[in-house]
Amino acid sequence: MIKKTIARSIVGIGLITLTALFLFNQDSVNEAGPTTASESLRKSQKLMNLIKEQTQESTSSEKNEKGAATPVEKILNTEESAISKTQFQRTIPDSQVLEKSQNFFAKIPRTHSLEGKTNADVHDIPAEVIEAGQRLAEMREFFVTNPQSLAVETSFYLECSQQKDFFESIKAICAARVSELYTKKTGRKISPLVFDNRTAVLKDKITL
Amino acid sequence: VLRFYPFAKSVLAVFLVSTLAGGTALAGSKKLDPKKSRIKFADTIDKSQRNLMLQDLETLKSLSFYDPQGKVSALFKVTPETNSMQEWLYARSKYIVPETFKTDPSTVKVIKEHHIFSNPELPTLEKGRTVDPSANIQVVMSNLGAGMYLGGKMQNAVFALKIPGQGEVPITSPRAGIFQVGAGLFQPLLKKSGGTSVEGLANSLSRLSVYFHEARHSDGNGKSLLFAHAVCPEGSAYAGYNACDKNLNGPYTIGAEFVGATLHNCSSCTESEKEALRNRQADAYSRVIAEFDVFMSDSDRMAADTITNTCKTFIDMGIDINQYDFCKNLNNPTAGTNTKQKATAWDDNPETAGVND
Numbered sequence: 341m342i343k344k345t346i347a348r349s350i351v352g353i354g355l356i357t358l359t360a361l362f363l364f365n366q367d368s369v370n371e372a373g374p375t376t377a378s379e380s381l382r383k384s385q386k387l388m389n390l391i392k393e394q395t396q397e398s399t400s401s402e403k404n405e406k407g408a409a410t411p412v413e414k415i416l417n418t419e420e421s422a423i424s425k426t427q428f429q430r431t432i433p434d435s436q437v438l439e440k441s442q443n444f445f446a447k448i449p450r451t452h453s454l455e456g457k458t459n460a461d462v463h464d465i466p467a468e469v470i471e472a473g474q475r476l477a478e479m480r481e482f483f484v485t486n487p488q489s490l491a492v493e494t495s496f497y498l499e500c501s502q503q504k505d506f507f508e509s510i511k512a513i514c515a516a517r518v519s520e521l522y523t524k525k526t527g528r529k530i531s532p533l534v535f536d537n538r539t540a541v542l543k544d545k546i547t548l
Numbered sequence: 549v550l551r552f553y554p555f556a557k558s559v560l561a562v563f564l565v566s567t568l569a570g571g572t573a574l575a576g577s578k579k580l581d582p583k584k585s586r587i588k589f590a591d592t593i594d595k596s597q598r599n600l601m602l603q604d605l606e607t608l609k610s611l612s613f614y615d616p617q618g619k620v621s622a623l624f625k626v627t628p629e630t631n632s633m634q635e636w637l638y639a640r641s642k643y644i645v646p647e648t649f650k651t652d653p654s655t656v657k658v659i660k661e662h663h664i665f666s667n668p669e670l671p672t673l674e675k676g677r678t679v680d681p682s683a684n685i686q687v688v689m690s691n692l693g694a695g696m697y698l699g700g701k702m703q704n705a706v707f708a709l710k711i712p713g714q715g716e717v718p719i720t721s722p723r724a725g726i727f728q729v730g731a732g733l734f735q736p737l738l739k740k741s742g743g744t745s746v747e748g749l750a751n752s753l754s755r756l757s758v759y760f761h762e763a764r765h766s767d768g769n770g771k772s773l774l775f776a777h778a779v780c781p782e783g784s785a786y787a788g789y790n791a792c793d794k795n796l797n798g799p800y801t802i803g804a805e806f807v808g809a810t811l812h813n814c815s816s817c818t819e820s821e822k823e824a825l826r827n828r829q830a831d832a833y834s835r836v837i838a839e840f841d842v843f844m845s846d847s848d849r850m851a852a853d854t855i856t857n858t859c860k861t862f863i864d865m866g867i868d869i870n871q872y873d874f875c876k877n878l879n880n881p882t883a884g885t886n887t888k889q890k891a892t893a894w895d896d897n898p899e900t901a902g903v904n905d
Binding site for chain 1: 614676677688689732735737738739758761777783784785786789790791804807808811812818819820821822823824826827828829830831832833834851852853854855857858861862865866867868872874
């Protein structure tokens with residue numbers, strides 16, 4: 341039973357990534373023109389199907405233990421799994437992480453939102469960057485009040501740090517979180533090559 | 549008097565700090581006596597704005613600064629104690645005027661014409677994207693005194709500014725310390741999540757970082773006069789805008805270091821507020837152009853995991869790394885290249901016009 345719960349929770353980790361990918365595709369659609377309500381509904385249904393497929397696939401992977409080690413099994417064999425087991429038992433449902441993550445990637449302002457601004461608009465931190473920071477702050481508050489496994493948090497912040505059209509400050513904070521979580525897990529420093537040059541430099545300047 | 553005005557106005561635009569749309573609700577502030585403040589306010593300033601600024605200065609009195617590596621003390625050239633940091637700000641900030649204050653013949657006086665400044669050098673003023681006159685601009689804060697000093701210097705003149713209720717203030721150095729504030733300064737960092745109040749500590753720290761940023765424009769001489777901003781390079785979200793620094797001790801670094809030094813000890817800040825302040829800190833650092841020419845020191849590079857090990861760890865954690873480029877080419881296991889830092893710290897000693905106050 342515990343193992344199943346863990347497996348389901350780990351599926352959630354993958355879903356964050358999937359959701360993000362889905363949303364990025366959605367973004368590119370949005371750039372071409374406005375999305376209608378029916379389109380949004382169809383895409384949401386598509387996402388739900390993806391989640392369903394992913395859940396079923398992971399459950400069957402769990403049953404088929406004779407094959408190569410799955411990421412799930414790998415995690416179960418690590419020291420962290422002991423922490424994960426207890427955390428996942430008392431943690432919130434995966435759907436809540438998924439929803440929060442989905443909301444974050446869909447609504448956070450991106451660099452193109454600065455187009456058409458003047459020098460004066462961007463001299464101090466612009467409203468769009470403040471809003472992006474607010475959305476990241478909401479995720480931070482969520483992770484603090486609803487503790488997740490290292491993997492779930494790392495997955496979210498890694499995805500955030502890799503977004504080419506996120507503001508540098510947001511990518512840097514996310515990269516700083518990934519680095520912090522990585523060191524927490526391994527006791528070592530993360531390779532700076534995970535991040536683009538500017539993000540790698542900026543992350544080390546942030547006061548966590 | 550009018551002949552300098554358009555010129556001075558264009559100089560001032562360089563130091564205009566941001567615009568934000570929307571109104572600001574200021575309520576429930578504790579009332580403080582402006583007569584006891586070392587920074588003087590124009591009579592015409594909005595009372596609730598004045599009260600918030602007075603509260604910010606009260607907050608500054610009780611802040612403790614975190615400086616384990618001595619970066620703050622090196623940058624500000626003071627020990628990062630509350631009293632020293634206050635003195636740093638007060639040496640550069642003396643008067644506050646409202647957004648409605650106009651620099652025109654009724655407020656500006658030429659106190660000396662054909663003046664020869666002892667340091668004739670001028671800073672390079674880079675021109676970024678121009679301001680659309682039809683744009684809905686709302687001032688956050690600008691260093692009016694420093695802009696007026698430079699405007700005068702460019703025309704061999706020394707000005708004085710008539711501040712309502714405070715009399716005539718001669719502008720004989722960039723340290724005249726006259727600031728203009730607008731409603732944008734009082735926008736909260738967080739608008740949702742239970743509403744962080746504009747009077748709260750986090751918002752006070754955010755505003756104080758703007759005061760420190762602006763105060764830095766009161767420094768410098770010759771080429772470094774006013775620590776003028778530079779056009780941001782390609783690759784930055786602000787590329788093409790005059791919203792970056794080409795030095796390691798300019799206004800953006802000052803603002804970022806102030807946030808970093810106070811954030812660590814902000815025990816009453818919520819996690820959301822801290823993250824929003826980190827965003828302000830990181831945004832300011834992202835405008836320091838030189839920082840990106842430096843990647844990692846040799847010791848840092850040796851201490852870090854290889855990219856191969858990092859990717860293996862992610863896989864072990866169950867994270868799907870297939871979508872990321874950084875794990876696709878593992879042939880180069882060492883971290884990036886080192887290049888020399890191009891920018892340096894500028895001379896921050898303030899010049900003077902060389903006339904009697």
